[in-house]
Amino acid sequence: MPRSRKSARRQRMEAAINYPIEWLEERSGLIGGVRYFLFRKVPSDTNWMQTLGSATLTAFIVQAVTGAILAMYYKPDPNSAYQSIQHITNDVWLGWLVRGMHRWGASVFIILMFFHMARVFLFGAYKYPRELNWIVGVLLLALGMLEGFTGYLLPWDQTAYWATVVGININGTAPFLGPFLAQFLRGGAEIGPDTLARFYSIHMLLIPGALIGLIGLHLYLVVRLGVTSPPWSKEAAGAERVEKPKRGRRGLLMPGARGGIPR
Amino acid sequence: MEPLNGDDRPHLPPPSLWPVGFAVGVACVLVGLIVDPLVVVPIGVAILLVFGFLWARDATKGYRAPVPDLEPETRRPGREAPPIPAHVGEAAMPEPEPGEIERFPRSKFLEFSTLGLGGVIGGIVTIPILGPMVANPFRHEKHGKLDLGPLSDFPSGQWMIATFMTDPAEGEVTRRTAYIRNNGESNGEPSFTIISNRCAHLGCPVQPNGPVFDNKKKVERTKGAGDVTLIPMLPAGGFGCPCHGGQYNPEGNRTAGPPVRALDRYDYSIVGGHLVLGKTYSVSKVDGTGAQAKIHRYGLANPGNHVDGPEAWLYPLQPPH
Numbered sequence: 001m002p003r004s005r006k007s008a009r010r011q012r013m014e015a016a017i018n019y020p021i022e023w024l025e026e027r028s029g030l031i032g033g034v035r036y037f038l039f040r041k042v043p044s045d046t047n048w049m050q051t052l053g054s055a056t057l058t059a060f061i062v063q064a065v066t067g068a069i070l071a072m073y074y075k076p077d078p079n080s081a082y083q084s085i086q087h088i089t090n091d092v093w094l095g096w097l098v099r100g101m102h103r104w105g106a107s108v109f110i111i112l113m114f115f116h117m118a119r120v121f122l123f124g125a126y127k128y129p130r131e132l133n134w135i136v137g138v139l140l141l142a143l144g145m146l147e148g149f150t151g152y153l154l155p156w157d158q159t160a161y162w163a164t165v166v167g168i169n170i171n172g173t174a175p176f177l178g179p180f181l182a183q184f185l186r187g188g189a190e191i192g193p194d195t196l197a198r199f200y201s202i203h204m205l206l207i208p209g210a211l212i213g214l215i216g217l218h219l220y221l222v223v224r225l226g227v228t229s230p231p232w233s234k235e236a237a238g239a240e241r242v243e244k245p246k247r248g249r250r251g252l253l254m255p256g257a258r259g260g261i262p263r
Numbered sequence: 264m265e266p267l268n269g270d271d272r273p274h275l276p277p278p279s280l281w282p283v284g285f286a287v288g289v290a291c292v293l294v295g296l297i298v299d300p301l302v303v304v305p306i307g308v309a310i311l312l313v314f315g316f317l318w319a320r321d322a323t324k325g326y327r328a329p330v331p332d333l334e335p336e337t338r339r340p341g342r343e344a345p346p347i348p349a350h351v352g353e354a355a356m357p358e359p360e361p362g363e364i365e366r367f368p369r370s371k372f373l374e375f376s377t378l379g380l381g382g383v384i385g386g387i388v389t390i391p392i393l394g395p396m397v398a399n400p401f402r403h404e405k406h407g408k409l410d411l412g413p414l415s416d417f418p419s420g421q422w423m424i425a426t427f428m429t430d431p432a433e434g435e436v437t438r439r440t441a442y443i444r445n446n447g448e449s450n451g452e453p454s455f456t457i458i459s460n461r462c463a464h465l466g467c468p469v470q471p472n473g474p475v476f477d478n479k480k481k482v483e484r485t486k487g488a489g490d491v492t493l494i495p496m497l498p499a500g501g502f503g504c505p506c507h508g509g510q511y512n513p514e515g516n517r518t519a520g521p522p523v524r525a526l527d528r529y530d531y532s533i534v535g536g537h538l539v540l541g542k543t544y545s546v547s548k549v550d551g552t553g554a555q556a557k558i559h560r561y562g563l564a565n566p567g568n569h570v571d572g573p574e575a576w577l578y579p580l581q582p583p584h
Binding site: 162184187189190191 | 397399429435439465468563565568577581582584
C-alpha cells in the first residue's frame with residue numbers, strides 16, 4: 001500500500017526533525033515553556049485591538065536593538081557628542097536609517113503605549129483580578145516617557161540642550177523637593193560636563209533595565225491571569241459559543257452587542 | 264532554660280542570628296588592622312559591640328523575664344496523637360515522634376541567615392551606589408576666580424555682554440553669559456550691575472532688547488575664565504526670553520510674561536584692577552537704578568521658584584550650590 005509506505009517514511013522524517021527538539025525539551029523544558037506561553041487559550045472573540053500590547057513590545061525591542069547599535073558610535077562627551085551624531089548620520093553605512101528608526105520609533109513606542117492603555121481602559125480589562133497589571137503598565141508608561149526625556153538631550157544640539165534645561169527646571173518647580181530633583185538630574189547646580197554622560201547612563205542602562213524587568217512582570221501577569229473577553233462578548237456573558245457575526249457587523253462600538261439587544 | 268515550659272528535659276536556647284554579625288565584626292577588626300586601623304577598626308569594634316550586646320540579650324532572654332510571645336509548644340502531652348480522620352484534607356504528614364520536633368528547625372535558620380546576609384551585603388553595596396549617583400550633585404562646587412579682565416574694558420555707563428567659562432578645563436559646556444554695566448563710582452568705589460542671562464522662568468538665555476555691536480567684539484584671555492568675550496550692547500528695551508516670552512527691564516525686574524522674580528545677579532569684586540565675578544544670587548526685585556539700586560537679595564534659587572510672597576513657602580530649601 002502506498003499510503004503505509006509513505007507514512008513509515010514520514011514517521012522517520014518526523015523522528016529526525018523532532019529529535020533535536022526533544023533533546024532540548026528533555027534537558028531544559030524550554031519547548032514546553034514556550035508552547036505554554038505562545039499557545040495559551042484565549043476567548044474565541046478576542047479582538048485585533050488586543051494585539052496592541054504585542055505591538056508595543058515589538059516597538060520596545062526595536063528601540064533596544066537600534067539603541068545598542070547607536071551606542072557603538074555615540075560618544076557621551078560634551079565636546080564630541082554632536083560630532084559623533086553627525087558621524088552616525090553621514091558616514092556610518094545605514095547609520096541614518098538606524099538613527100531614524102530610534103528617533104521615530106521612540107514616538108511610536110509612546111503612542112502605542114497610549115493606544116494599548118486606551119484599549120485596556122475601554123475594554124474594562126483593568127478590573128479584578130488585573131489591577132496590578134494596570135499599575136505595572138502605568139510604571140512602564142512613566143519609565144517610557146523618562147526614556148524620551150533623557151534621550152532627547154543626547155543629540156547635544158541647541159534644541160536638545162535648551163529643551164533639557166527647560167525640562168529640568170520644570171521638575172525644579174515642584175514644591176519642596178523640586179529644586180533637589182532638578183539638581184539630581186543635572187548632576188550639579190548647572191548643566192555641566194557630567195550631565196550628558198549622566199543622562200546617557202540613565203537612558204541606556206538604568207531605565208531600560210527597569211523596563212525589561214517590569215515588562216517581564218507584565219507578561220507574567222498576562223499569562224497567569226489570561227486575556228479578557230471584549231465587553232460585548234456573549235461568551236463571557238454565559239452563552240455557549242458565539243457564532244461568528246457576519247462581516248461588516250463586527251466592531252468596537254457594535255450596537256446592540258452590549259445591551260443584550262439581539263442583533 | 265525556659266522555666267515556663269513544665270518539661271523535665273532541659274531546652275537549649277534557640278539558635279540566634281546575632282553571632283553572624285558578631286563574626287562580621289571580628290572579621291572587620293582583623294581586616295581593619297591591616298587596611299586602615301583608624302577608620303575600619305572602630306567600625307568593626309562598633310559592629311562587635313552592637314551585635315555582642317544583642318547576642319547577649321538574646322541568650323539571656325529566658326532568665327530575665329517571661330516573654331509573652333513564646334513560640335507555642337507543639338509537643339503533645341500524650342504518647343500517641345489521635346489519628347487524623349480520612350475525610351479531612353489530603354494525605355496527612357506522618358505524625359512525628361515526640362523527640363523528633365525541632366524547636367527552631369535548621370532549614371529555618373539557614374533561610375534566615377541567607378536572607379540576613381543578603382540584606383547586609385545589599386546594604387553595604389547600596390552606600391557606594393547611592394553616593395556618586397545621589398549625593399555627589401549636592402556637594403559644594405569649587406568656584407575658581409572668574410577674572411573678566413581689566414576695568415578699562417568696561418567703560419562707564421556702557422552695557423557689555425560678557426561670556427566666560429566657569430571651568431575652562433571642561434570646555435565650552437561651562438560657558439556662561441552675564442550682562443554687565445559699569446555704573447561709575449559710588450562712594451569712591453567702582454559700581455557694577457552684573458545680571459545673569461538665566462531666565463527666572465525656566466532657565467532659557469534672555470537676550471538684550473536692543474542693538475548688539477558685534478563689530479566691537481573683544482576677546483580677552485584670562486586665567487580663571489578662559490576666553491572672555493566682551494560685546495557692547497544697548498538694551499534699551501531691557502531683556503527678553505526667546506522661549507516663553509518673559510520680559511525684564513534693564514535692571515532685571517520682570518515686566519511681562521511668566522517669570523516669577525527678577526533676573527539673578529552676580530557678586531563681584533575688584534582684584535588688582537580686574538573685575539572678578541563672585542557667586543550668583545537671586546533677586547525678587549530691584550528698586551531704583553544703577554549704583555543707587557536697592558536690590559532685594561536672596562540665596563540662589565532654581566528658575567521658576569518664588570523667593571518672596573506666599574508662593575515662596577513652597578520652596579523652603581534650596582540645595583547647596
